[in-house]
Amino acid sequence: MKTSSRNRTRGLAATLLAAALVVTACGSDSGGGGSEAAAARGPITIWYSNNAQEVAWGKQVVDAWNKAHPDEQVTAQEIPAGKSSEEVIGAAITAGTEPCLIYNTAPAAVPGFQKQGGLVNLNSFADGASYIEERSGDTAQQYKSPDGNYYQLPWKSNPVMVFYNKKMMTEAGVDAEKPPLATYQEFLDTAKKLVDSKAAQYAIYPAPSSEFYQSWFDFYPLFAAATGGKQLVADGKSQFAGPEGFAVADFWKQMYTDKLSGNETYTGDSFADGKSAMAIVGPWAIAAYKDKVDWGVVPVPTADGMPADQIHTFSDAKNVGMYVSCTKQATAWDFMKFSTSKEQDGQLLTLSGQMPLRTDLPAAYPEYFKANPQYTLFAEQAARTVEVPNVPNSVEIWQTFRDAWTSSVIFGKADVQQSLTDAAAKVDGLAGQS
Amino acid sequence: MVSRIFGRHPIGVVLTAPYVVFIGVVFAFPLGFAVWMSVHDYYFTAPGVTVPHPFVGIDNFKTALTDPAVLASFVHVGVFLLINVPLTVVLSLVLAVALNRAIRFRTFFRAAYYVPYVTASVAVAAVWLFLFRSDGLVNQVLGPLAPDPSWLVSSTWAMPIIALFVTWKQLGFFILLYLAALQNVPKELYESASVDGAGAWRSFRSVTVPGVRPATALVLLLAIITGANLFTEPYLLTGGGGPDGASTTPVLLMYQLGIQQGKPDIASAIGVVLVIMVLVIALATRRLNESRSS
Numbered sequence: 001m002k003t004s005s006r007n008r009t010r011g012l013a014a015t016l017l018a019a020a021l022v023v024t025a026c027g028s029d030s031g032g033g034g035s036e037a038a039a040a041r042g043p044i045t046i047w048y049s050n051n052a053q054e055v056a057w058g059k060q061v062v063d064a065w066n067k068a069h070p071d072e073q074v075t076a077q078e079i080p081a082g083k084s085s086e087e088v089i090g091a092a093i094t095a096g097t098e099p100c101l102i103y104n105t106a107p108a109a110v111p112g113f114q115k116q117g118g119l120v121n122l123n124s125f126a127d128g129a130s131y132i133e134e135r136s137g138d139t140a141q142q143y144k145s146p147d148g149n150y151y152q153l154p155w156k157s158n159p160v161m162v163f164y165n166k167k168m169m170t171e172a173g174v175d176a177e178k179p180p181l182a183t184y185q186e187f188l189d190t191a192k193k194l195v196d197s198k199a200a201q202y203a204i205y206p207a208p209s210s211e212f213y214q215s216w217f218d219f220y221p222l223f224a225a226a227t228g229g230k231q232l233v234a235d236g237k238s239q240f241a242g243p244e245g246f247a248v249a250d251f252w253k254q255m256y257t258d259k260l261s262g263n264e265t266y267t268g269d270s271f272a273d274g275k276s277a278m279a280i281v282g283p284w285a286i287a288a289y290k291d292k293v294d295w296g297v298v299p300v301p302t303a304d305g306m307p308a309d310q311i312h313t314f315s316d317a318k319n320v321g322m323y324v325s326c327t328k329q330a331t332a333w334d335f336m337k338f339s340t341s342k343e344q345d346g347q348l349l350t351l352s353g354q355m356p357l358r359t360d361l362p363a364a365y366p367e368y369f370k371a372n373p374q375y376t377l378f379a380e381q382a383a384r385t386v387e388v389p390n391v392p393n394s395v396e397i398w399q400t401f402r403d404a405w406t407s408s409v410i411f412g413k414a415d416v417q418q419s420l421t422d423a424a425a426k427v428d429g430l431a432g433q434s
Numbered sequence: 435m436v437s438r439i440f441g442r443h444p445i446g447v448v449l450t451a452p453y454v455v456f457i458g459v460v461f462a463f464p465l466g467f468a469v470w471m472s473v474h475d476y477y478f479t480a481p482g483v484t485v486p487h488p489f490v491g492i493d494n495f496k497t498a499l500t501d502p503a504v505l506a507s508f509v510h511v512g513v514f515l516l517i518n519v520p521l522t523v524v525l526s527l528v529l530a531v532a533l534n535r536a537i538r539f540r541t542f543f544r545a546a547y548y549v550p551y552v553t554a555s556v557a558v559a560a561v562w563l564f565l566f567r568s569d570g571l572v573n574q575v576l577g578p579l580a581p582d583p584s585w586l587v588s589s590t591w592a593m594p595i596i597a598l599f600v601t602w603k604q605l606g607f608f609i610l611l612y613l614a615a616l617q618n619v620p621k622e623l624y625e626s627a628s629v630d631g632a633g634a635w636r637s638f639r640s641v642t643v644p645g646v647r648p649a650t651a652l653v654l655l656l657a658i659i660t661g662a663n664l665f666t667e668p669y670l671l672t673g674g675g676g677p678d679g680a681s682t683t684p685v686l687l688m689y690q691l692g693i694q695q696g697k698p699d700i701a702s703a704i705g706v707v708l709v710i711m712v713l714v715i716a717l718a719t720r721r722l723n724e725s726r727s728s
Contacts, residue, residue, distance in 0.1 A: 087693050096481035112696045117483030201569075209673025212694065264567055264587050265673035267560055324480050396695040403503070403679065411587070411678040 158282025315385030530612030
């Protein structure tokens with residue numbers, strides 16, 4: 001009895017193992033792509049972001065296209081919920097369930113998607129590279145992959161600047177119209193006044209958490225400004241373990257040491273909640289804080305101060321990617337161009353306040369900027385933005401940097417220069433891999 | 435022949451087949467695939483994209499186990515288990531015994547202990563953040579005795595606070611297991627103990643504890659397995675394993691490596707090591723529990 005039971009158990013285990021091996025061996029082999037797909041036309045599906053303004057833009061652009069193209073209908077939906085858009089897209093690529101176009105492709109995720117074989121090379125279209133470069137000018141170069149091709153269409157940026165609460169500045173005895181925030185020392189002095197006067201608990205409160213992308217909103221804008229537009233990595237080498245990078249890190253470390261910035265996770269919006277007097281944000285914040293905070297805006301600080309029209313910052317761009325499951329790529333490419341035309345870029349600007357990645361924005365939409373002067377500074381700033389580097393292991397590189405940053409700058413557990421130098425050595429190794 | 439393959443009651447095979455298929459698809463295949471990935475150079479690709487996945491032996495394990503962050507994460511989860519598992523067993527048993535008695539508001543208390551278990555972690559984590567922030571309720575009550583740096587940004591306190599949070603959140607479920615087990619302890623044993631002059635403590639030790647030993651084995655096993663898979667709480671409470679990586683866990687690193695950084699092979703190696711460690715700990719705990727009962 002015992003033996004037969006043991007035999008059955010063994011049989012069951014063997015069956016399960018065999019089933020596992022069979023399923024493992026049976027990889028899916030479907031998917032679009034290929035030269036047929038490149039020339040094919042017909043209905044396509046797209047995903048766009050789930051914020052209200054972009055949904056409104058997405059609906060009107062799809063309606064406009066569908067009216068004119070009855071045989072090439074576009075079906076749009078918000079990107080499915082997940083911990084982040086990048087994870088949803090990555091999983092969809094693996095499963096072969098991604099749509100033709102996604103209007104929320106983060107540049108940092110592009111190297112990973114490209115490695116997965118998930119993105120269509122836009123240079124494969126006759127006017128692919130020329131369209132992108134004519135629309136975005138020199139800025140487009142930052143979005144080229146290491147193989148010299150475009151796997152993303154630069155779509156819109158949210159150049160980040162320093163928002164400040166005018167009421168809190170006044171309470172702290174600081175000139176709310178022209179607060180001294182241009183140099184690191186001015187910024188520290190103003191921050192100290194804000195906290196000492198109890199006008200705000202913290203002067204500025206960038207997220208202190210460990211996610212790889214958080215450095216885009218504390219270190220990277222100031223590093224871009226300090227270096228006149230350098231990326232984190234260039235030509236396979238890290239750029240941040242140098243005088244400018246150390247100076248930015250020392251500035252932030254001082255902010256944390258003096259408790260002018262908070263090192264605890266805050267689940268709300270610290271700026272809207274009145275927890276902090278300043279925030280590093282993009283133009284989306286104008287609509288978001290309209291009825292909540294009487295705000296002003298200045299460029300990010302630099303070590304010795306710099307004219308505003310020379311300051312670079314992080315772009316916080318989102319782009320359009322075409323994905324390999326798309327079987328109607330000719331339609332997808334035409335829709336990509338239609339949705340990034342001058343007219344549709346104008347719609348995006350009007351509906352969302354985000355900056356289309358096209359050359360000379362203020363001149364392209366003079367009436368809009370005349371009617372909405374608060375956006376002009378962001379539009380001018382959009383001409384001097386720095387993107388995350390398009391290199392292999394992009395996310396791991398940012399996580400490596402973030403770990404060194406949280407350890408040395410936010411929590412003061414390690415020497416800043418040593419920590420960033422060690423991280424730079426690791427990043428050099430990662431960026432050099434294929 | 436049929437009975438040799440399918441046993442004396444072939445209908446049993448039919449009835450269990452759906453669950454066997456479920457186990458095969460949801461557990462056996464992913465586990466087998468994870469083991470396979472852990473010994474190959476692997477990353478996820480789009481369907482139809484063919485890339486080589488060469489066998490790399492134990493390279494992924496070497497990469498994982500020589501990474502100080504990975505080793506630290508195993509230590510962190512060890513600290514978590516040392517606090518969480520004993521607390522879970524003791525508190526859930528004591529509270530189940532209390533709730534098994536005819537006390538006032540018994541139904542209210544039973545529901546109250548169960549509510550955190552069925553509430554989304556995101557919602558209850560926000561409450562704990564409110565309690566344990568540097569300017570939170572706990573520090574306001576403690577006044578000058580409050581630790582500096584505060585609980586969730588202290589390398590010393592972050593993991594114990596997470597362990598307390600998880601203990602509190604899951605207590606309702608384990609109380610329920612013990613309550614069910616307590617119904618099976620014969621009342622006569624308590625009466626005999628009472629006749630023999632045993633007090634409440636002696637009855638608890640000599641009747642209740644041995645009487646619910648099978649439930650204790652289950653509680654231990656489940657607490658160890660769920661504890662070793664800790665992810666959501668450090669993700670929410672300490673901003674992804676902070677401060678300075680003091681509350682990272684193996685599963686948190688597997689998420690970073692496998693999902694965010696496109697290195698599922700190394701993530702799988704960590705996962706395989708974690709599975710083996712959980713099996714060893716669970717086996718040792720079971721042996722200990724059995725030796726006590728004998």
